[in-house]
Amino acid sequence: MTRGFRTLLRKEVMRFWKVSFQTVAAPVLSALLFLVIFSHALSRHVEAYPGVGYAQFLVPGLAMMAMLQNAFANSSSSLIQSKITGNVVFILLAPLTPGDLFAAYLLAAVARAVLVGACVVLAVAWLVPLPMPNLFWLVAFGFTGAGILGALGIIAGIWAEKFDQLAAFQNFLVMPLTFLAGVFYSIESLPPFWQAASHLNPFFYAIDGFRYAFFGRADVSPWASLAIASGTFCALSWLTLHLLRSGYKLRH
Amino acid sequence: MAGPAVEVRDASKSYGALRALDGVSLAVEEGEFFALLGPNGAGKTTLISALGGLVRPDAGTLRVMGRDVAAEYQDARRLLGIVPQEVVFDPFFTVRETLELQAGYFGLRGDRPWIDELLERLALASKADANMRSLSGGMKRRVMVAQALVHRPPVIVLDEPTAGVDVELRQTLWQFVRELNAAGHTIVLTTHYLEEAQNLCSRIAMMKAGRIVALDSTKRLLDAFSERVLRVKLESGDLPPALAAGSAVDAAGWHRIPVDSAAEVESALARLREAGIRVSHLEVAEPELEEVFVKIMARQETPARVAAPAARARPAAREEAA
Numbered sequence: 262m263t264r265g266f267r268t269l270l271r272k273e274v275m276r277f278w279k280v281s282f283q284t285v286a287a288p289v290l291s292a293l294l295f296l297v298i299f300s301h302a303l304s305r306h307v308e309a310y311p312g313v314g315y316a317q318f319l320v321p322g323l324a325m326m327a328m329l330q331n332a333f334a335n336s337s338s339s340l341i342q343s344k345i346t347g348n349v350v351f352i353l354l355a356p357l358t359p360g361d362l363f364a365a366y367l368l369a370a371v372a373r374a375v376l377v378g379a380c381v382v383l384a385v386a387w388l389v390p391l392p393m394p395n396l397f398w399l400v401a402f403g404f405t406g407a408g409i410l411g412a413l414g415i416i417a418g419i420w421a422e423k424f425d426q427l428a429a430f431q432n433f434l435v436m437p438l439t440f441l442a443g444v445f446y447s448i449e450s451l452p453p454f455w456q457a458a459s460h461l462n463p464f465f466y467a468i469d470g471f472r473y474a475f476f477g478r479a480d481v482s483p484w485a486s487l488a489i490a491s492g493t494f495c496a497l498s499w500l501t502l503h504l505l506r507s508g509y510k511l512r513h
Numbered sequence: 514m515a516g517p518a519v520e521v522r523d524a525s526k527s528y529g530a531l532r533a534l535d536g537v538s539l540a541v542e543e544g545e546f547f548a549l550l551g552p553n554g555a556g557k558t559t560l561i562s563a564l565g566g567l568v569r570p571d572a573g574t575l576r577v578m579g580r581d582v583a584a585e586y587q588d589a590r591r592l593l594g595i596v597p598q599e600v601v602f603d604p605f606f607t608v609r610e611t612l613e614l615q616a617g618y619f620g621l622r623g624d625r626p627w628i629d630e631l632l633e634r635l636a637l638a639s640k641a642d643a644n645m646r647s648l649s650g651g652m653k654r655r656v657m658v659a660q661a662l663v664h665r666p667p668v669i670v671l672d673e674p675t676a677g678v679d680v681e682l683r684q685t686l687w688q689f690v691r692e693l694n695a696a697g698h699t700i701v702l703t704t705h706y707l708e709e710a711q712n713l714c715s716r717i718a719m720m721k722a723g724r725i726v727a728l729d730s731t732k733r734l735l736d737a738f739s740e741r742v743l744r745v746k747l748e749s750g751d752l753p754p755a756l757a758a759g760s761a762v763d764a765a766g767w768h769r770i771p772v773d774s775a776a777e778v779e780s781a782l783a784r785l786r787e788a789g790i791r792v793s794h795l796e797v798a799e800p801e802l803e804e805v806f807v808k809i810m811a812r813q814e815t816p817a818r819v820a821a822p823a824a825r826a827r828p829a830a831r832e833e834a835a
């Protein structure tokens with residue numbers, strides 16, 4: 262834990278905290294709107310798991326979806342803003358290692374995700390009764406899920422040269438994969454083809470496992486989900502570190 | 514001893530067909546005040562960026578206080594403070610936060626007395642708690658100077674630090690940089706204000722098309738390429754033959770007579786008097802770096818291979834037309 266790393270982490274956390282209305286309050290509000298609208302529209306038609314009401318079923322998925330999207334938004338937007346405004350130069354001129362950069366951007370993304378996820382769960386707790394979650398699975402899937410998207414955000418932030426490229430990454434990859442990851446339904450209710458397709462989506466395992474923490478049941482074994490989610494996280498971390506070491510699009 | 518403060522050996526860097534650095538070698542000794550001059554696009558900023566690790570050269574080695582900027586990048590960067598040419602800032606933070614963060618990136622606990630001194634010396638104390646966004650361009654540039662100095666680097670590189678800075682603050686900045694130099698810091702400076710380089714720097718490198726085309730002490734460059742001249746305009750007639758040899762006349766009617774010393778000015782004027790020629794205007798021009806610069810830039814033919822990008826630009830122009 263070098264001081265350089267800790268400073269960069271502090272700066273990244275300060276950056277989103279200074280605009281927390283936009284980076285924390287806004288995503289919590291959208292998660293709540295999803296909850297109100299979908300639970301109102303669908304509660305009489307859907308029972309995902311026996312004994313689990315639809316609104317209850319929805320909460321962990323919505324919280325995790327908000328976590329995934331905000332982890333991605335944090336690292337990607339911080340990097341692309343620094344690149345486009347040019348102030349990334351102050352970080353690149355400093356004796357920070359690729360590991361320092363990776364860890365600081367990743368942990369700041371995880372911090373924002375955890376804050377958003379916690380706010381979503383706490384905000385709905387008085388609307389929807391939720392069982393006490395299993396802390397091991399909650400933490401395990403919370404961190405790996407946010408870690409996957411935090412790392413993906415670093416990759417997108419390094420790769421994108423313009424805001425619209427980043428928006429494309431977000432709108433055509435991150436959004437569809439999070440929306441189709443079983444947030445609003447149990448994938449057991451899907452036709453076989455879409456069930457199989459969902460199993461190829463790594464975000465699905467993060468959401469499914471996170472839901473297991475609350476209800477003790479899921480579409481896939483939590484160990485299998487954790488293995489796949491952690492594997493994805495490790496692969497993306499390796500790729501991110503490789504890009505940072507090579508100086509790809511940062512050091513010309 | 515670690516060797517020179519800055520040592521560049523055979524550094525090359527190409528962007529497509531453009532050779533931004535074409536085998537550059539130079540050494541800046543510890544404690545020097547060194548100028549890197551050249552027209553836009555000569556490769557000065559690429560060279561500085563390579564020193565800071567922002568650009569990775571295709572070939573060659575660069576060292577700061579003996580530390581290789583690639584293999585020993587952490588040490589090299591701790592020994593180097595660069596003020597980038599473009600004014601950039603992080604709009605999320607105040608001036609003081611910006612400096613404390615920058616110190617932290619270098620592994621330093623916020624050194625408050627030094628940060629306060631930097632703010633004071635760079636006339637930023639009243640803006641310490643102002644957001645970066647609210648600062649004028651000149652103030653933002655001074656914050657960048659402070660950011661480059663916050664880790665007290667022995668080698669300081671200023672890439673056009675006075676562009677867009679008003680005269681008074683320019684004087685303040687140079688006073689401060691002179692003191693840093695006197696205290697032992699090595700200073701490398703690029704500027705388009707050649708009189709600044711002439712007044713401040715003991716040695717000068719001139720770059721053109723990615724190459725060093727001149728590298729010598731300021732004094733020797735001035736002696737070799739510029740001279741003290743007596744400039745006279747005559748009421749009538751022409752220069753006496755003794756003076757006409759070696760002199761030149763421009764379109765406005767000014768005669769330039771080279772003079773080595775004040776005594777030669779005397780004797781030239783005496784000759785004019787003896788010949789009965791009346792002088793209407795007279796001035797003595799001291800050697801100027803600008804003249805050296807113009808002569809050196811005109812002296813060398815542009816290497817053929819840098820012409821390639823211009824040829825490549827033609828299809829793009831057609832695209833624009835279509």
